[in-house]
Amino acid sequence: MKVTLFVTCLADHYFAQAAADSVRLLRRLGCEVHFPEAQSCCGQPAWNAGRNREARRMAEHTARVLADAEAVVVPSGSCAAMLKKSYPKLAVAGDGSLAELAAHTWELGEFIVHRLGVTELGNGLAGRRVAIHQGCHALRELRLETEPELLLRGAGAEIVPWEAQDECCGFGGLFAVKMGAVSAAMADRKLDTLPAVDWVVSGDGGCILQLDGRARMRRARIPFVHLATALWEGVSSLAASPEREN
Template structure:
């Protein structure tokens, strides 16, 4: 099976080890994994903050980059949900022409990298093997020249259903829950909002964790409550966000867990900051990193 890794901005910039863990895990399970370096941001923050046209440009680029793969796997329920749920809506909505020449000039200028890491590494070395993430996104997005009627929608309909959160791909596509992992630690799991409420991954992540040898999985009180991150929500509403995170951290510490696991590093980064400031000693780890761990790697 030819699988593409969709690394996402947060992971490419701040958590490249998560991307490497996904590659390690999927190759161990027999997948032919590739890392398309032309990939960029999926456009989630643009659409969610009122810039649908900028988001549409990124969506067009995404379907071009990831067309032809059997599956596209993302270590982020949030970004996978953006592609599966928002892209079809963007494709159905007529594009809005630029309102003024200044706007048109801005969109027709030289292509701009869609992530900070793209700008940083556009001339960097090629990844090892077929591609190993870590600040290696090099894609740029051109202003669209226009689509034939229905062509963008057809492309989205072809690509979007093949985009999976990691746990979905493992359980539903590969049909596995025991991935041969070993992680002898006490772990609690936080179900992130997009993976739980939009993708509806349900118990797939915990079913995978339950099969990890040596791992003790302990339930997280009020697990379904948001951690308070919410992307730009944490920036626009810092006091509310911090209060929500404090509640989440209090529940994490009552479990006695050594490690807090989740499927989105953005949420883990948010919770992890408070865990560290309170000197709880609880580590954060992405689901992929735990599932990639074996006795040989410890």
């Protein structure tokens, strides 16, 4: 299956390995991955700030760049929600390209579970204790409530319940800098309730930037891992041990 990666500006520059792991994972699951290099930012910072004109310019650019894609996969719930939920609201009358793009865009985990129909990823993460941070946009805009858990379990990980699992990390783009003290206190609530785990996994780089940045400022070392990297590690560790191949 032909898949076009919309890497997102954040993953491009801050989670390059996780983005590369998304490519590896998709290939392993039988996809042919394309990456149109003219892609840039989805426009969410402008949209969330209420600057629709700028957001629309970026949305139209993105739609042009991804015009030939059959399925667009985004390794970020937040940016995927921007394409899927907000782009149609930005479209000027008569332009169906944004709605069309929205209709065949998928968040990475959503794509694997619902388009590829895969939840069994071997047992490569056996013995790994994992807490999941649910990104708000994946959870409440895309309603991807169980997908990360399904996939991580499907790769053999043990999911450790986290009291604040569904709560916002406090990132919210510009919110993090405009309302810094509140944003940091929100991250503290997440960090203060975090159980002892091997990994904290999230499908959103923005949330990881926030939580990891706050954790490091508090001199805490917490292993945050992007969902793509976590799943790829599970899948690739299996391939490395020949006796498990079949």
